[in-house]
Amino acid sequence: MSLIVQKFGGSSVADPERIKIVADRVAETLRAGHQVLVVLSALGGTTDKLITLSKEITDNPSDREMDMLLSTGEQISISLLSMALHELGIEAISLTGAQVGIITDSSHTKARIKEISGGTIQKELDQGKVVVVAGFQGIDLSNNITTLGRGGSDLTAVALASVLKADQCEIYTDVDGIYTADPRVVADARKLELISHDEMLELASLGANVMNARSVEFAKKFGVTIHVRSSFNQKDGTLITEEAEKMEDAVIRGVTKNTEESKVTILHVPDTPGVAAKVFKILADVNANIDMIIQNVSEKGKTDISFTVINSDFAKVQKVLEELCTEVGADSVEYDQNIAKISVVGIGMKSHSGVAAKMFEVLAHESINIKMISTSEIKISCVIAKDQADKAVRVLHEEFDLAKELIPE
Ligand code: ASP
Ligand code: MG
Numbered sequence: 001m002s003l004i005v006q007k008f009g010g011s012s013v014a015d016p017e018r019i020k021i022v023a024d025r026v027a028e029t030l031r032a033g034h035q036v037l038v039v040l041s042a043l044g045g046t047t048d049k050l051i052t053l054s055k056e057i058t059d060n061p062s063d064r065e066m067d068m069l070l071s072t073g074e075q076i077s078i079s080l081l082s083m084a085l086h087e088l089g090i091e092a093i094s095l096t097g098a099q100v101g102i103i104t105d106s107s108h109t110k111a112r113i114k115e116i117s118g119g120t121i122q123k124e125l126d127q128g129k130v131v132v133v134a135g136f137q138g139i140d141l142s143n144n145i146t147t148l149g150r151g152g153s154d155l156t157a158v159a160l161a162s163v164l165k166a167d168q169c170e171i172y173t174d175v176d177g178i179y180t181a182d183p184r185v186v187a188d189a190r191k192l193e194l195i196s197h198d199e200m201l202e203l204a205s206l207g208a209n210v211m212n213a214r215s216v217e218f219a220k221k222f223g224v225t226i227h228v229r230s231s232f233n234q235k236d237g238t239l240i241t242e243e244a245e246k247m248e249d250a251v252i253r254g255v256t257k258n259t260e261e262s263k264v265t266i267l268h269v270p271d272t273p274g275v276a277a278k279v280f281k282i283l284a285d286v287n288a289n290i291d292m293i294i295q296n297v298s299e300k301g302k303t304d305i306s307f308t309v310i311n312s313d314f315a316k317v318q319k320v321l322e323e324l325c326t327e328v329g330a331d332s333v334e335y336d337q338n339i340a341k342i343s344v345v346g347i348g349m350k351s352h353s354g355v356a357a358k359m360f361e362v363l364a365h366e367s368i369n370i371k372m373i374s375t376s377e378i379k380i381s382c383v384i385a386k387d388q389a390d391k392a393v394r395v396l397h398e399e400f401d402l403a404k405e406l407i408p409e
Helices: 016-031 046-057 063-087 119-126 153-163 197-206 213-222 245-249 275-285 311-328 355-365 386-399
Strands: 003-008 035-040 092-095 102-104 113-116 130-134 137-139 145-147 168-173 194-196 226-230 238-241 254-258 261-270 290-295 302-310 332-336 339-345 372-376 379-385
Touching: 003 016, 003 153, 016 035, 016 063, 035 063, 035 119, 035 153, 046 063, 063 092, 063 130, 063 137, 063 145, 092 119, 113 153, 119 130, 130 153, 153 168, 153 213, 194 197, 197 213, 197 238, 197 254, 197 339, 197 379, 213 226, 254 386, 261 275, 261 311, 261 339, 275 290, 275 302, 275 311, 290 372, 302 311, 311 332, 339 386, 355 379, 355 386, 379 386
Parallel strands: 003 035, 003 168, 035 130, 092 130, 102 137, 168 226, 194 238
Antiparallel strands: 102 113, 137 145, 226 238, 254 339, 261 302, 261 332, 290 302, 339 379, 372 379
16 A cells, blocks of 8 residues: 655645645545545644744744744644544544654754654554644654744655655645746746756745745655645646656756845955955854855955845844944945846756856846846856846746746656
8 A cells, every 4th residue: 555645735724624625635545545644734824823922922032932832833733634534534643743753953943853753653554544743843852842944844744755655745735836937927837747856946945935945955865756736626736856867858947036135245345365254254153044145356455245145134134244344344335125036947957058148148138237146057046136027037938938848748
């Protein structure tokens, strides 16, 4: 008998009606002769509400208590789904992360999984039950409840699929799969049938908010194929899988925009060894999430350093840079919050040349100015003005022919 892991996100279990629909979907999978392990997120919006609630008590809650609070969201959904399954005459049991032995380190609110003992789950499955596990949570070696970071239920699902050697790992969400671009921006964006883990990782971190990035990293490391699909219809979604040769036929798999970063430039920094180290050490010390870094050619012993920072860290970066300017002898700092990062992603880039040139040409043709560029083996990103972002995504999608099915996937 094959084992299928089915993870349902917050919007798929947003209210009692949706929970009953999930129960029907699980029942259908059972009828097809499979064992089912369900992993759930909290009811849509619950985690945000819990965070808001904590803020009404304090601006500075203890991370341990935050985890205690946030982990309750998933306990609500798993118990309700088990009840809904019971109503259908199906044997089901809900279990928390601690109960199934998801052992993590002690870094509260972003804990890493150290070990999972799948024994409890296996025992229940073998007794013919559907096991419904709370996503996003674990327990550390001192019995403290931990959580795995926002969107962490995906990680729970992928990790359990790996440990229990599941035959399939399905991630149910409210979109039909992974698209060549955001369908709200590009009318003829196409749903991909197949995408490699690496491409998905780039897309996950570039602002295609469908999958949690750490879960994709985990899936790559342990060779788990993920099927991302909608719980609102029966259509097949997108398979996130190991890289296969034919995938390289498509030069570009997708275009994304990220409007959640700002550009920072430190002007006239002394061009001497150790200055960049000092700047980025200070930024690292305040845990700022920094991305593209560019240092200009130096002139008269001075240079400019630019980088992008995630907007949620902008205020604290601004604060530390004021002091830093005097400390390292820089002139001033410039900020640009009206930027967007546009990226094209595809493993086909490894074997096709001229992709960067084409991207820059397309942007130039539309009179879109490029402020920063960065590349990896399978990605090219350009920072441009925010109000030109949608246009850039549309023309790149068009010029790289993404609406067209290139390969019989
Ligand atoms: N409920 C958690 C969150 O909203 C975990 C998840 O949904 O995966 O981040
Ligand atoms: Mg979620």
